[in-house]
Amino acid sequence: MSDSTIEVEVDHHGEHESTGIEHRKLGMWVFLSSEFLFFGALISNYLLYGGRDFDSVVPRDIYDIPFTSFSSFVLLMSSLTMVLSHDALARDDQHQARTWLFATAALGTVFLGGQVFEFTEFIEVYGMTLTTNPASSSFYLLTGFHGVHVAIGVLMLFSLFGISLRRGRLSERQGLNLELVGLYWHFVDIIWIVIFTLVYLLSAS
Amino acid sequence: MSEAHSGAHPTPRMYVKLALVLALFTAIEIALFYLEDTIGRGLARFTLIGLSFLKFIAVIGWYMHLRYEKSTLSKFFTGGFILAAALYGVVLGSFALTLAAGG
Numbered sequence: 001m002s003d004s005t006i007e008v009e010v011d012h013h014g015e016h017e018s019t020g021i022e023h024r025k026l027g028m029w030v031f032l033s034s035e036f037l038f039f040g041a042l043i044s045n046y047l048l049y050g051g052r053d054f055d056s057v058v059p060r061d062i063y064d065i066p067f068t069s070f071s072s073f074v075l076l077m078s079s080l081t082m083v084l085s086h087d088a089l090a091r092d093d094q095h096q097a098r099t100w101l102f103a104t105a106a107l108g109t110v111f112l113g114g115q116v117f118e119f120t121e122f123i124e125v126y127g128m129t130l131t132t133n134p135a136s137s138s139f140y141l142l143t144g145f146h147g148v149h150v151a152i153g154v155l156m157l158f159s160l161f162g163i164s165l166r167r168g169r170l171s172e173r174q175g176l177n178l179e180l181v182g183l184y185w186h187f188v189d190i191i192w193i194v195i196f197t198l199v200y201l202l203s204a205s
Numbered sequence: 206m207s208e209a210h211s212g213a214h215p216t217p218r219m220y221v222k223l224a225l226v227l228a229l230f231t232a233i234e235i236a237l238f239y240l241e242d243t244i245g246r247g248l249a250r251f252t253l254i255g256l257s258f259l260k261f262i263a264v265i266g267w268y269m270h271l272r273y274e275k276s277t278l279s280k281f282f283t284g285g286f287i288l289a290a291a292l293y294g295v296v297l298g299s300f301a302l303t304l305a306a307g308g
Contacts, residue, residue: 019275019277020275020277021274021275021277021278025278026277026278026281029278029281029282030281030285032282032285033281033282033284033285033286034285035285036285036286036288036289036290037285037288037289037292039289040289040290040292040293041293043293044293044296044297047297048297048300065235065238066235069231069235072231073228073231076224076227076228076231076260077224077228079224079264079268080220080221080223080224080268082268083220083267083268084217084220087216087217087220182269183269186264186265186268186269187269189264189268190260190261190264190265193257193260193261193264194257194261196234196257197234197253197254197256197257198257201234201235201237201238201253202250202253202254204238205238205241205246205249205250
């Protein structure tokens, strides 16, 4: 390749790059950036309908703030365990990387369990379903869409944990996979930070 | 070509310290929710949004390492965020104006 070539094609640990950034990593950042539009639409939808009064029960009247606060804390701490797993792998401490990876997946599962419990309570105790009113629809759509993201993240985390267990270690390529899953996981966390404040705390106060 | 930002890469101790700060912010948010009548609705809401924004920035900057990455990534990510915020700001603003006009 000549010196005058502007775009450099590098094979770095099997990963291609022409911008100085691995393509898959760049792709993940662009994907996450586009996710703002998805979540922005659903949050706006809730902000439009969540504060209105209807003849039937609305989400803001039945929120269990202490319970949701606990769930938020769990998800926040899962971001810590995720970054500790990534850091341990960067130091080639495979055992710690695997332990923190499992902890992240477990915390994500606890968060999902909390969401299932919340939805079940809302439906069975308060009779608020997806079609009760526009406020309940917007609430279930937003938090459910986020929950699906968490579920996908948990699946990816357990998959990486399984690979790590089976092969005894995560290779360099899988290290990049861990980084990408980590980016996705932190994104899910920052979206929940916004949802917790706008949808729960500000809406219920 | 963009350059990676300078600065020492965070250590596990720094990650734990940041987690403690994030947990503290969350605790303050919950306290504000219950003390809204005492400290005033406007101040409580403003502080809640401010704390949420700080948590948002902290996770992106340190846990997602964006402040240590090449500026290209920052541009993509913040560009998407600003685009979405502007788009939905306009949408919500237009709805608010319609409602204010009795629409």
